[in-house]
Amino acid sequence: MNILVTGGAGFIGSHVVEQLCARNETVTVLDDFNDFYQPASKYRNLSGVANRATIITTDIRDAGKLREIFQQTRFDAVIHLAARTGIRPSLTQARLYTDVNITGTQNLLELAHEFGIKKFIFASSSSVYGVNQRVPFREDDSLSHPISPYAATKLAGEALAHVYHHLYQMEIVCLRFFTVYGPRQRPDLAIHKFTRAIFAGQPIELFGTGATRRDYTHITDIVQGVLAALDRPLGFEIINLGDARTVELRELVALLEKITGRHADIRNLPDQPGDVPITFANIEKARRLLDYRPRVAIETGLAGFIEWFVNQSPQQ
Numbered sequence: 001m002n003i004l005v006t007g008g009a010g011f012i013g014s015h016v017v018e019q020l021c022a023r024n025e026t027v028t029v030l031d032d033f034n035d036f037y038q039p040a041s042k043y044r045n046l047s048g049v050a051n052r053a054t055i056i057t058t059d060i061r062d063a064g065k066l067r068e069i070f071q072q073t074r075f076d077a078v079i080h081l082a083a084r085t086g087i088r089p090s091l092t093q094a095r096l097y098t099d100v101n102i103t104g105t106q107n108l109l110e111l112a113h114e115f116g117i118k119k120f121i122f123a124s125s126s127s128v129y130g131v132n133q134r135v136p137f138r139e140d141d142s143l144s145h146p147i148s149p150y151a152a153t154k155l156a157g158e159a160l161a162h163v164y165h166h167l168y169q170m171e172i173v174c175l176r177f178f179t180v181y182g183p184r185q186r187p188d189l190a191i192h193k194f195t196r197a198i199f200a201g202q203p204i205e206l207f208g209t210g211a212t213r214r215d216y217t218h219i220t221d222i223v224q225g226v227l228a229a230l231d232r233p234l235g236f237e238i239i240n241l242g243d244a245r246t247v248e249l250r251e252l253v254a255l256l257e258k259i260t261g262r263h264a265d266i267r268n269l270p271d272q273p274g275d276v277p278i279t280f281a282n283i284e285k286a287r288r289l290l291d292y293r294p295r296v297a298i299e300t301g302l303a304g305f306i307e308w309f310v311n312q313s314p315q316q
Helices: 011-022 039-045 063-072 087-092 094-114 149-168 190-200 219-231 249-260 284-290 298-315
Strands: 002-006 026-031 053-057 077-080 119-125 171-177 204-207 236-241 266-269
Touching: 002 011, 011 026, 011 039, 011 219, 063 094, 077 094, 077 219, 087 094, 087 149, 094 119, 094 149, 119 149, 119 219, 149 171, 149 236, 171 219, 190 204, 190 249, 190 298, 204 249, 219 236, 219 284, 236 284, 249 298
Parallel strands: 002 026, 002 077, 026 053, 077 119, 119 171, 171 236, 204 266
Antiparallel strands: none
């Protein structure tokens, strides 16, 4: 297959691209290499596939440039991972998040329709569940109350995806990722931030009491789900990809202390707007439709992440 991966230089995207190249697919990476974190890190993410994938630098908001790309290459599928990410930054940059995540997604869906691309994978987020009253979260739960601009943009992306499926019979799968971690994780995310602070002897800032719980999902399990969604005929589906286990924030820090053999200096701060008390995936649908089986336990995954971090430490 000839596959376009947007956001392909990022954490999740670069792992997806590596596995597609390992399968000998023809891959085009589209990324704007913005400065949300160091662009040099994103270039390093692609170092292993630089000779096997076509890499294009452009912004998904640039409809004209996107059209040129679609005219030049006949894609069989689009894996749309590009987005402005993170709940807290979205609180102060709501317009940017709306522009990139909604307008950019609209641009890609419209071009996929125009150029007859029938398979479209959209990266959504567990944040769409907001303060959900039922746990674990199911895909058919009510989603009328997102609590951050980021969550709202992902919910809007899912709605747009359904419109294009309904009108044009495009095969679209929206994958709701639950707190992905592993090698190359973005430096602003908790596991990366906490590890960096522990090794630097700096305090770890915990918002609230540290009692929030997250469904941490290893990158290899996420990639397994993405490729399964690509390979299976599914029509339109929304599917959770999580580990189906929650870990309390304080427990996460304790695990990092145990694995590193170092003490964490914890500083408690007030709760942050937009944060939810728990994310917890019901993955019955993913098991049934994708044969999805998360295999990496949090203890094993954290050990692997720390090994990667130590090996990369001169570049942090």
